[in-house]
Amino acid sequence: MRAAFLTLGCKVNFYETEKMMEQFCQRGFEIVDFKERADVYIINTCTVTNMADRKSRQMIHRAKKKNPQSFVAAVGCYVESGGDALLEDPAIDAAFSNRDKLTVAEQVVQRLGLAEGSTSVELERGILSQDRTRSFLKIQDGCNQFCSYCIIPYVRGGGRLVSTPPGEVVSQVRELAAAGYKEVVLTGIHLSSYGVESSDAREFVRAKGEPLLAVVREAARVEGIRRIRLGSLEPRIVSEEFLEGLAQIDEVCPHFHLSLQSGCDTVLQRMNRHYTAVEYKEKVDMLRRYFYEPAVTTDVIVGFPGETEDEFQRTRGFLRDIRLADMHVFKYSPRTGTPAAVMGEQISPELKSLRSDLLISDAEEYRREYGERFIGQTEQVLFEETTVENGETYLYGHTGRYVKVGVPLPEAQEKGYQENEIYEVRIGKILSK
Numbered sequence: 001m002r003a004a005f006l007t008l009g010c011k012v013n014f015y016e017t018e019k020m021m022e023q024f025c026q027r028g029f030e031i032v033d034f035k036e037r038a039d040v041y042i043i044n045t046c047t048v049t050n051m052a053d054r055k056s057r058q059m060i061h062r063a064k065k066k067n068p069q070s071f072v073a074a075v076g077c078y079v080e081s082g083g084d085a086l087l088e089d090p091a092i093d094a095a096f097s098n099r100d101k102l103t104v105a106e107q108v109v110q111r112l113g114l115a116e117g118s119t120s121v122e123l124e125r126g127i128l129s130q131d132r133t134r135s136f137l138k139i140q141d142g143c144n145q146f147c148s149y150c151i152i153p154y155v156r157g158g159g160r161l162v163s164t165p166p167g168e169v170v171s172q173v174r175e176l177a178a179a180g181y182k183e184v185v186l187t188g189i190h191l192s193s194y195g196v197e198s199s200d201a202r203e204f205v206r207a208k209g210e211p212l213l214a215v216v217r218e219a220a221r222v223e224g225i226r227r228i229r230l231g232s233l234e235p236r237i238v239s240e241e242f243l244e245g246l247a248q249i250d251e252v253c254p255h256f257h258l259s260l261q262s263g264c265d266t267v268l269q270r271m272n273r274h275y276t277a278v279e280y281k282e283k284v285d286m287l288r289r290y291f292y293e294p295a296v297t298t299d300v301i302v303g304f305p306g307e308t309e310d311e312f313q314r315t316r317g318f319l320r321d322i323r324l325a326d327m328h329v330f331k332y333s334p335r336t337g338t339p340a341a342v343m344g345e346q347i348s349p350e351l352k353s354l355r356s357d358l359l360i361s362d363a364e365e366y367r368r369e370y371g372e373r374f375i376g377q378t379e380q381v382l383f384e385e386t387t388v389e390n391g392e393t394y395l396y397g398h399t400g401r402y403v404k405v406g407v408p409l410p411e412a413q414e415k416g417y418q419e420n421e422i423y424e425v426r427i428g429k430i431l432s433k
Contacts, residue, residue: 003029004038006059009046011187011231013076015136016101017044023105040071040108045078047151049333053078064091071112075101080155098156133384133420135181137172139164139215140188148272149304151335156189161197166215170222177224182382182422184219187231209242220251226422227382227400229253235275238283243290253400254291258283260298263318264311267304277318284322293373295325295401300359303332303352305343312355319362325370325401329359371403374427381405381425383417
C-alpha cells in the first residue's frame with residue numbers, strides 16, 4: 001500500500017512526521033509524495049492560527065479528493081483543538097492526537113484490517129526525510145509559558161515539560177550522521193526549557209541554558225556532523241554564560257530565532273511575555289558581540305487585542321531600530337480557550353491586514369539588506385538541490401546563517417559541487433526565499 005504525508009506548522013511537526021513515516025515504512029508501506037495518489041494520507045496539522053486551521057482542513061479535503069477511497073487521517077494540534085467534532089467531517093476517516101503519533105501506523109493498520117508486520121521495507125532516510133540535507137531532531141516537548149494568545153501549551157501536554165535524555169539525543173545524532181546528514185536542527189516546543197522539567201516557568205532562566213548548552217556540545221562531537229542549528233529560543237535564555245559556551249562550538253550556526261511578538265511593552269504585558277523591548281534588544285546586541293554578523297530572526301504578531309496605532313508604530317519603530325535578518329509576521333488570531341480570545345477591543349481584520357502588509361514590506365527590506373552584506377565574501381554553503389530562478393538553473397544551498405545562495409548549474413558542475421556537501425563559495429548572488 002502507498003502512504004503519503006503532509007506537514008503543516010513548526011519544525012517539531014516535521015520531525016514527528018518523519019518518525020511516523022518510519023513507522024509506516026517498517027510496516028511495508030511505500031512512501032510517496034503527497035501530490036500522488038495514495039491509499040493512506042496522513043496530514044500532520046497545525047492550529048496556531050485560524051489560517052493554520054483552514055489550511056489543515058484544505059489539505060485534508062485535497063487528499064480525499066485525490067482518492068475518494070483512501071484512508072485520510074488528521075493528526076496533531078488541529079485534532080487536539082477540534083476534538084470529536086472533526087469526525088463529523090466526511091473527509092476525515094480518523095483523528096489522532098499528538099500523543100497518538102507514536103502509534104499512528106499501528107492504529108491505521110488495525111483500522112484497515114491489515115496483517116501487522118507482514119512485510120518490511122529498508123529505511124532510506126534520504127527518501128523519508130522532509131529535507132534531504134538537514135534533519136530536524138525534537139529534543140524537547142511541552143511549554144509552560146502560557147502566553148495569553150497561544151493555544152499550544154493546551155494541545156501539547158497542558159504545560160508539562162519533557163526532555164529527551166542527553167544520551168538518547170547523541171545516539172539519534174549518530175544515526176543521522178551515519179545516514180549522511182551534515183546538519184542537524186535541534187527543536188522543541190519550548191527549546192529553552194530543555195533539561196528543566198520544573199513547573200516553575202522561570203526555572204529555565206535560572207538554569208542559564210546550561211542543560212541545552214551541554215547537549216549541544218555532545219551533539220557537535222559526533223563525527224560527520226558539520227552543523228548544529230537551534231530552533232526557536234526564548235529571549236531570556238540568552239546570557240553571557242550561554243553565548244560564551246555556544247561561541248566555542250564551531251559547529252553551531254550563527255542563526256538564532258528569538259520570538260519577539262511585539263516591540264511595545266504594554267502589548268508584551270497583555271501577551272504575558274516575560275521581557276521588555278529593551279531587554280530583547282540587549283539580547284540581540286549580546287548575540288552580535290559573540291557572533292560575527294549573526295542572522296537573528298523573529299516572529300511578530302499584529303492586531304493583538306487593544307493594539308493602538310501608537311503601540312503598532314512603537315513595534316514598527318523598534319524593528320527598524322534593531323534591523324533583524326528576517327521576521328515572520330502573523331495577524332493575531334483568536335484561539336478559543338486562551339485569555340486573549342475574550343479580551344476587549346478586538347482589532348478588525350482590515351486593520352490587521354494593513355499592519356501586516358506594512359511589516360511584511362519592512363521584512364523584505366531587512367532580508368535583502370542582510371543578504372547583501374555577504375556579496376563578495378566567501379562563505380561555507382551546504383548545497384541542497386537545483387532550482388530555476390528567472391529562467392536560469394542554479395544549484396542552491398544555505399550558509400550557516402541560513403542565507404540562500406545560488407551558483408549557476410554549469411559553473412557548479414565545472415567546480416565539482418555536489419548536493420549534500422559543504423564548499424567554500426564566494427558569494428555572487430543571493431536568491432530570494
